[in-house]
Amino acid sequence: MEHVSAQAYTIKDPKALAAILDDGFVCVTSEGKVLSKAEVLADVRTYTALQILTESMLVHLHGDTAIVSGIFRTKGVEHGKPYTRRERFVDTWIYKNGQWVSVTTMVSFAGD
Amino acid sequence: MRTTGWLLILVCAGLLRVRAQEGGKGGATTAVLAQEQAWSDAESRNDTGALEQIFDNALVFIEDGRLATKGECLARVPLAGSHPRQIVAAATAVHFFGSAAVVVGTYHELAVKDGKASPKAWRFIDTWVNKQGRWMLVAAGASPLPK
Numbered sequence: 001m002e003h004v005s006a007q008a009y010t011i012k013d014p015k016a017l018a019a020i021l022d023d024g025f026v027c028v029t030s031e032g033k034v035l036s037k038a039e040v041l042a043d044v045r046t047y048t049a050l051q052i053l054t055e056s057m058l059v060h061l062h063g064d065t066a067i068v069s070g071i072f073r074t075k076g077v078e079h080g081k082p083y084t085r086r087e088r089f090v091d092t093w094i095y096k097n098g099q100w101v102s103v104t105t106m107v108s109f110a111g112d
Numbered sequence: 113m114r115t116t117g118w119l120l121i122l123v124c125a126g127l128l129r130v131r132a133q134e135g136g137k138g139g140a141t142t143a144v145l146a147q148e149q150a151w152s153d154a155e156s157r158n159d160t161g162a163l164e165q166i167f168d169n170a171l172v173f174i175e176d177g178r179l180a181t182k183g184e185c186l187a188r189v190p191l192a193g194s195h196p197r198q199i200v201a202a203a204t205a206v207h208f209f210g211s212a213a214v215v216v217g218t219y220h221e222l223a224v225k226d227g228k229a230s231p232k233a234w235r236f237i238d239t240w241v242n243k244q245g246r247w248m249l250v251a252a253g254a255s256p257l258p259k
Contacts, residue, residue, distance in 0.1 A: 024207050026216055032235040032257035034216060060170040060250065062241040065212040067251045069172045069179060088177050090253050092239045094209045103209045106237045106253035111177030 001093065001100050002068055006052040014041045022094065022101040030087055030109045048083075049076040066093040066100065071110055086110040141206045144213045144240050147247045152201070160189050167249050168241070174253040175234075201236075213240045213247065218257065233257040 001020065008016035018041055025037040035043070057070035067090065074085040088111075092104040147166060154162035163186055171182040180188075204217035215238045223230045239251040 022209065024209060026207060026214060026237065028216065028235050028237045028253070028255055030255055032218075032233075032255045034235065058172070060172065062168070062170070062212075062243070062248075062250050064210050065239070065241050065250070067170070067172055067239065069174070069251075088174050088179060090172050090174050090251050092209070092212060092214065092251060094212060096210065103207070103212070104214050104237055104239060106174065106251075106255070108174055108177040108253060108255045 001102070002054055002057060002070070002091065005102060006054055006072070009044065009047060010049055010052050012045050012047055014044050017041060017044060020102055022096070022103045025103055025105075027105040028107070030107050047076075048078045049074045051075040064095040066095075067091070068093065072107070137206070137208050140208060140213065140242075144206055144215060144247050145204075147240060147249070148201075148204075148215060148238070151249065155189070158189050160186050163189065168243070171249055172251045176254070176256060211242045212250075213242070214238070215240070219254075233259075 005017070005020050007013075008020065018037075021037045021040065023037060025040070027035040027040060029035065051074070053073045055071045055073060057068060060067045069088070069090045072085070072087045072089055074083075074087065076083055076085075087107045087109055089105060089107045091102055091106075093100045094103050150162065151166050153159075154166060164182075167182045167185060169182055171185065173180040173182075173185055201217055201219040204215060207214040207216070215236075217236055219234050219236060221232045221234065223232065234254040234256055236252065236254040238249060238253075240247040241250045242248075
């Protein structure tokens with residue numbers, strides 16, 4: 001699901017993301033912003049990322065809750081300039097109605 | 113909320129001004145916020161025994177892009193006091209998803225190092241899971257807010 005999610009962001013597909021994100025989804029970005037599901041879906045088409053790779057992923061299961069941590073390596077172009085970002089994330093997934101849905105994402109620029 | 117060692121937490125009054133995101137969750141909201149408060153209190157006392165009861169064994173903690181396990185969080189506690197900090201948490205909301213609760217808010221930190229005060233503001237997001245009637249912290253993270 002993490003890879004599906006990264007792919008949905010990369011190809012800027014709000015429909016695919018809508019199926020993955022719970023209606024109560026909350027995201028805290030590296031800049032400290034809080035985004036709801038609606039805000040993420042509204043913004044996804046403007047994302048500048050061309051490639052998002054995940055690495056060092058760890059999954060911890062707690063009943064119907066899964067915590068996934070890892071690193072996003074993002075490549076994109078912003079204002080005509082290419083960039084590479086390395087961000088650490090921790091996501092919370094819930095098993096709901098027979099599928100895993102993302103309920104939180106917290107991203108922070110990787111400090112190591 | 114936040115851990116990391118060597119801190120002095122003075123106030124978490126903001127935890128009282130909370131919005132529960134689902135109806136009929138008042139008791140659970142209170143219980144989760146009590147755990148947030150217990151965490152702050154345990155940090156201020158450098159009480160690793162209490163923290164051990166609050167942190168799930170599989171805790172994932174990210175602050176400022178650095179990852180720490182439960183063991184690493186606990187190992188930092190004895191350094192408390194060497195660089196005192198004040199932390200004030202505020203504007204908190206609690207969301208419930210099945211057996212998980214998510215607390216979102218901000219906290220303001222004043223760290224003193226080498227005689228210099230350094231204010232910082234953070235957005236945090238904590239995930240708690242109810243295990244056998246007890247809310248355990250399974251994930252926590254914070255990103256710095258722009259100055």
